[in-house]
Amino acid sequence: MKALKRAFQALDNRVHAWETTLSVGFFLALRQIRRTSIWTTALIVLVMVLTFLNLVVVTGILVGLIQGSVEAVQTHYLGNVFISTLKDRPYIDQSPTLMLAVSRVPGVTSLSARYIEGGSVASNYKQLKRRQSDIDDSVGTSIVGIDPVAEEATTHLSSLLIEGSYLEPGDYDQVIVGAMLLKQYIDFESANFPVLDGVTIGSRIKVTVGGNEREVTVKGIVKSKVDEIDRRIFFLDSQLRSLIQRTDYNVDEISVKLAPGIDPKIVKQTILAQGFGSYAKVQTQEDAEPKFIKDMRETFAMLGNIIGSVGIVAASITIFIVIFINAITRKKFIGILKGIGISGAAIETSYVIQSIFYALFGAAIGLALLYGFLEPYLRQNPIDFPFGDGILVAPLGGTFFRVGIILVMTIIAGYVPARMVVKKHTLDAILGR
């Protein structure tokens, strides 16, 4: 019993000693920070802010390059759940039943069914040929039949219009053309990449599908960074159906949009649970994402982490140097502190607390800049890359993990030089030897 009491007393003494060390460390650190030059503090905090931004923003933009492209494909093409044909089938069997069932799944806000046929589109076919070898401008492409209202609700196709206007129900023989089919929107010329020349709003073009030809008027031109949109011709579904003479209402793909917060995996499972897996391939947006996109995202994230790690090392060295110079120039005072009985641990703690202050202050400013300005700004004004709109991807979890890394590195960078100086012989430190 007495031994237990002694053990508790010893523990209590130890805890009290640590409390005192921490309290004196905090006392010294607070006063050093408060009374040090504001410019020195500002400079160190600036280094920490830049380190934080380097670590989070560089990675975020590299990942955001891919994410912007992925989000564009999801928003304007795939939707949250994408239903397509089975490998060995020309279209989705039982499409009307499937669409009805999907529309009743909780969380589904809209869906757009598309008829797709391979075909060709030609322009300048009415022009007089100067030579016998002259041929019309003709491009092989996908001809897509859509319900403009459902498509708009699901993919906001009209937001991608750069010329003309959007399709409306009842638009007869009018089409929307993807910009990559038109010469004026292509920066290069290649025999392997045929385009239509001189086609603008109101131009008449000839669409050929399965041997059936129809002359139509260009009502609008869409441009995005999604190939599936930019290299397609959009018809009203009813007209394409008549052109390809499909009367069973079976479609080729269905994009499904979900309400915010609804898990696409659950919706996919719900659809599959009703047996529609026998008629169609049901994928979440993530499933439908090509593997190379996933690989690129991982590679870019790794690249970002490498660049960020270099930044962390540079910042750690900076903090080390700053604290080291601070400690060395204050060697005499550290000696005096030790001389009058202040423990080495309390002195080291004061430097560690200063490092934590610099790291947290820098990270706090960095977080405010990131979530208060950079992230929303880049979402509103994405960086224009050829294959996608670059946004800044900075999930909170990952960001705070990086703040943790900065904090740990800074604590080490602050502790080591303080320890080096504190370890010096007390009298030598006091006498400046």
Add this chain to the structure above:
Amino acid sequence: MKTYRTGTLDVTVLKGVSIDIPKGQFVAIMGRSGAGKSTLLYQLGLLDRPTAGTITLDGADTAALSRKEREVMRLTRLGYIFQDYALLPELTAIENVALPMLMQGASASVAYKHATVSLERIGLSNRLTNLPSQLSGGEQQRVSIARAIAHNPAILFADEPTASLDTENSETIMKILKELRADGQTIVMVTHEPEYGRLTDRIITLNDGIVVSDEHARR
């Protein structure tokens, strides 16, 4: 004995010094430059370890103490006044004085109360919140004294406390030390000023690391 190694050369600064300082005595250690005065003070004040020999404080051999125990001894039993005041520039007068008591585990209110009393005792009650840079040399040395005595040390060590001060301030400091002596404080002071040495109870004179005289004042 204390020997320092400078390069490949061993320099013996103290050679067989043996002194006994009773409680409540005000002792001056005097001698020429390089005589070993400060070195002796550092050994007595546990800021350094003698190469050979023992230093006994209240019957306990300090050579047997660990680094940590010496640190605690300096904090709780000893007080120091340095020639250049040795105040921490980022702490105010009251904070400088309160710091050792905070390290002893006193609450902030208790430490500040004691520090205030200590500063009032040496006539600096109107300079509590001034930084060292806002104080004169004499005032800084008085703050240094207040810090050294705030925790009621068993021995007060003063290393040439008047060396950086003008005559007026030096006399003020000596007056304070004499008052402390009158209150029963044991003081060991290194000085090269004979007139201040004469104000103490005992003058130990060193020359080349050896005690050449040990005179007690006749009062």
